[in-house]
Amino acid sequence: MRKIAVLTVVAMALAMVLSPLAFSARKTIIKIGINAPLTGDIPKVGEGTKYAAQMWLEDIEKAGGLEVGGQKYEVELVIEDNESKAESAVKANTKMITQDDVLAIIGPQSSKQAVPAGEVANKYKTVMISPWSTNPNTTLDRPYVFRGCFLDPFQGPVVANFITDEFGFTKAAVLYDVASDYPKGLAEVFKQAWEEKHGAGSVVAYESFTTKDTDFSSQLTKIVKSGAQVLFTPQYYNEVPLIVSQAKNLGWDGPIVGSDSWGSAETVELCGEACYGLFFSSHYAAAGAKGATKAFIDRYENTYGYIPDDVAALTWDALRLAQQAIQDAGKLTGRIEKDREAVRDALAQIKDFDGITGKMTFTEEGDPIKCAVIVKINNQGEYEFYGSSCP
């Protein structure tokens, strides 16, 4: 009995020692990690991420692989579910970097996961592009972390300006989730921008709740009483319908304005007519798109049966950015640490990248300079272009 145990241990140790040999014998495959919320609070976001990535892979496979320095490489996607939790996103990143040897990571999408996961990617010196995370901390002081979208310090003033210009209001209310990085950060930025415009105290109600809450009645009663003219709520699609319907039932009749987290395809599906006519800031508007953007939307809709939301479009752009960076790196040595560094340097150099969500050039911090759009949910429940705002 004992002999068997010893033998097993020896065999396992041998296997572990020899396994790198097995790997090195294989030809180099470019692995791209996808860190997405396939389950958890916002699975629709994960689904869009996965679908966009699969479309991208299809293109690469059709071309017979990704050409880098005159040589074609096979590409493989490693898709990990982060369950929309910060700790799982960190775990997924660590696994993909240390076990799967990915060259670059796309995701996580929301700031709650992207902020902590970016720490891991930066520590292991692996390029991470978060397509959708707008919180400044995601890329701050992290040379290996990039993003595909604008930042909250830009988005907050865009929304504040839009409300002021469109409605001429001076008193606003904010309702946000205090336990999540994205809504909390954006709520703060919005408050600051609004008070700069309309004076201290012009945000007449600044109310919060915590993730998983479904009852906002006391906060909304307070907001209705505060005399606010507009309600800004930077929440995700699973909360927006509840907030909108509860606000209406408690006598709120002003406009409710949101941020890019509303952009998911499911917001309108769950909210229905209650959300028609509302506005939010976003990365792109599907209704009335042109050129490459339209081609992407049509292809996505034909394949998966619904119009892609901003997450899918941004993921597509992030993957194409990664693709270009890998190609710009010149050649792959097969030594993963060195290749990762080369990809990072190439990515930081990209100028005027022509994405389907707008032109992008990275700043020092790895944040793109790009425009925001204001989207109106029209009476057919489509996301319609209403206006845009550029830095």
Next chain:
Amino acid sequence: MEPLIESFNYILQNIINALQRGSFYAVISIGYSMVYGVLMLFNFAHGDIFMVGTYIGFGIATVFLAVLTGLVPPPVIFLATVVVTMFLASWIGVFVEVAGYRPLRQAPRASAAITGLMIGIIFETGILIMLGAKRLSFPPLMETVNYHIGGIYITNVKAMIIIISLLLMLALHAFIQKTKWGMAMRAMSYDFLAVPLMGVSINIIAPLTFAVGAGLAAVAGILYGQAYPILDPYMGVLLGWKAFVAAILGGRGSIKGAALAGYLLGFIEIFVATVFPSTLRDFIAYSIILIILTFRPRGFFGMEHSTKLRL
């Protein structure tokens, strides 16, 4: 005079808000208390039984709305949904008792607690696998009408939730006080060693208790779906824990206590957020409960000896 009326309305509005929220806590926490009364253990899967009940209600409501709309008036559809869902969900309760707790009846109580948590996780992931992670939207069983009465807003849905919850609790009270089965349950909670010797089988009373608790939770689920119509597999976790707090606060095993504490919890949550910044809501609300329990560890209506029993 004007500001006085306004703040009066404000308080009244929040009382209605609190009654709605408290109704859910009350109906769900009763499930914890009933099981504790009979088996002296907390069924930690109860929050997830509520979740499964809501999904069953969702399925039944969708089918009934598709088949019966136009044939019968909406209240009949609603009633049919409630009855059928209650019946189906009570079998979930029976299943949990028979498969999860019965084999462990002689085991240490920690084992039963862990089993409860695991059954909960199995339900959550089971629903996740069967239906996917997509959010579902509970179909409205009646058209929402918003009444504006002297500065207060109340929808018919809200009123219905409050009234049905009260009726349910009254019905349960009658069941426990007036029927033979209720008497057996009361006897069991009084002395669960002697009562089986008198010919009342625990193997009937225990599943019955679970069934009633699950049935109540399922009705709460349908009402919940009307008030907060977004379903996800983890919706029962937070609500379950809060209802558990209410069950402790009301006194272990006391159904009356659980109901009252459920409403109290709703009032504390709503009014703390009204008076203090809402960021501090849960912190202050649960600190208040902690203080109450420090001075009255057995809760409002708990039996004296119940503090000596752990969990």
